[in-house]
Amino acid sequence: MKLLTTEQFFTEKQNQTDQTDYRNVDVSVLEIIADVQKSGDDALLRLTEKFDGVLLDQLTVSEEEFWEAEKSVSQEFKRAIRTAKENITAFHANQTEQSWFMNQTDGITLGQKVTAIERVGVYIPGGKASYPSSVLMNVIPAKLAGVEEIIITTPPNSDGKVNPYVLLAAKEAGVKAVYKVGGAQAIAALAYGTETIQKVFKIVGPGNAYVARAKKWVFGDVAIDMIAGPSEICIVADDTAPPRFVAADLLSQAEHDEDARPILITTSEKMAEAVQEAVAQQTEQLERKAIIKESLANNGRIIFAETLSEAFDTANKIAPEHLQLMIREPFENLANITNAGAIFLGHYSPEPLGDYAAGPNHTLPTSGTAAFSSPLGVYDFVKKSSVIHYPNQALDRISRDIITLANAEGLSAHSQSIQIRKDEQDDA
């Protein structure tokens, strides 16, 4: 891992720009979207044959397939899913919002009505990996928000089946509508509807470049969660942190993909050295070491900070997806952290704990967007409506001010809507 000062790190960062060219992806994605809009289920079946190599009879996962999945997974896995479900539910239950109102003088009532989004689509990637944790992290907050219809789409394997871990997680989370379709075609189906898949109002969940670009293109016609960038971890460590823990946590992010960003900020030169060594040692033992080595070479950085205060400032400027405070007094320093998706305190709260089972959501703002966005939560599955009631006397009393402002803005029909009611009062 490259060792840098804070200044060197930010100079390097400033010179890096996202060079990814999505033009080719976009051409395919736009074609696929148009195809699904035009041909509905036919397009979905045809594109699934083309991209997933299987000609399906039907898109819908059957009751029987759910049962098969249930039988095929271990008790160990079921137990783990239930632990995760319980903890995720307990945490997110704190995020539910109430409608509220306030009564003012003159009989005025103002309020804010909170309503769940009616129908939501969750995209779960397929391929070699499986993402049961993403099912829980996306579905549970939607359920707690009160979303009535939750639809999952996920690509089938080449034998036409869906990953059993995903199906079990879906069942545990209480989702019955699972469709075998992936890629941009799944996003198009969720955004615009087909014979089998109903149009939703919001699409959430992770996915590859095609899924991400498709979400970007349908955005506006339907809401989306964030477009996630590469996974990031930033560990602030003083001399109390066990270097092998620090190394293991950096590597857990590095294994995600070649673009993952494992960053250590430390005030201890000894720590920097010891982590370097532990990283080198541990990497060799890991299954995904090819990916890890590339991610370390591309983005693995150790930043040496003069003081903890400089370390926190650096972390806030990076605004990382995951921030671990492996320092003497993590709670006491929480106030110094302003930008981070999730903050892990102490030596026994490693990032994978948050990925799976601690309770908070693992869908977090990446690429510095933690400076202005939040983890996925119950709040993402509701919307608010303002409520306004004025009785005639109350309107009469404020009418002069409204007319003044409307006239200042040159909107005389706005004035007129107030004046016409005032005239009635004045006549009475």
Added chain:
Amino acid sequence: MKLLTTEQFFTEKQNQTDQTDYRNVDVSVLEIIADVQKSGDDALLRLTEKFDGVLLDQLTVSEEEFWEAEKSVSQEFKRAIRTAKENITAFHANQTEQSWFMNQTDGITLGQKVTAIERVGVYIPGGKASYPSSVLMNVIPAKLAGVEEIIITTPPNSDGKVNPYVLLAAKEAGVKAVYKVGGAQAIAALAYGTETIQKVFKIVGPGNAYVARAKKWVFGDVAIDMIAGPSEICIVADDTAPPRFVAADLLSQAEHDEDARPILITTSEKMAEAVQEAVAQQTEQLERKAIIKESLANNGRIIFAETLSEAFDTANKIAPEHLQLMIREPFENLANITNAGAIFLGHYSPEPLGDYAAGPNHTLPTSGTAAFSSPLGVYDFVKKSSVIHYPNQALDRISRDIITLANAEGLSAHSQSIQIRKDEQDDA
């Protein structure tokens, strides 16, 4: 106004698609953004000369200019701004959010930290109209959220001055940093920073097509509020609604622009006729009648519903920006409304009341996006960070489940980060 059944309305709607072609706008916008990124203040001054017809000495509005504005506006206007400020503050104060934490067994602490976005930019349009109300509606929630730095940009007039109403509203709202720059160049400056204007993390506020497209292009590098579509009003009226009130309220939306959408849904044929007549009559008296007539012809619709229940369903499908319930029992029917930006109850709560001074925000989701988005609020100016602390015993207890899930997802470095801590416990 065209009279339709519910079915006819939705058939017509389905056949309408947004045909607006932004390609020419986008070419200019992207050039402007690149120019500002490269040349900073120089580009801003040059582009302001080009588009606003004035060569400025400096971009910053001076203390003296604030004083001049203060002197030039009427007491009447100041009073109105203060009333509005007071009501907007009282309403939005209910939206402030608390950080929270929960302690679980085993010494576990989980929480959600709420932090204000550090720096926010507010765009206020210029030109012939002036938008003091937009200043209040965008700045007050940001202030309540705790945003430390709020920056306003607004285009200067051809004499190099900024609208005094806007300056007065800015001063009342507590914003001192106002810059004389508009259009895509203002958005670029806010998104990327120049010598004079600091980069912000979120840009809010209304604007023309250039501003809107620029916001769309910088989105991701910086957060934005919504891209607003044409203004909409939907009035559900039974036979208790005074037709001249209904007509005046429809017209108050129609005057915004030719694309504004005034829609009446009524269960009463008599009402439909009476409103038609009142609309025709009142239109002739209004200053902006040319715009109004076009908006009525393009998008003015009266939908006849068999029952109130059908009327509510129709309103929910439209998901209008503004919804007025001018019916016998508006409060009793609030539960039937699921999709609307703002809901106005009764005959004396016309939409312009909400635009200026009732208290709720006037920045509302348009074009059916109320099905999945909310009014601008304090919640738009904060972000959340999850907080996770597990002591070693607690991690040990859950470690088996995490390792199971990580292995099911094929992420062995994730397992390793947990295992390395478990091993230490087991050795102890």
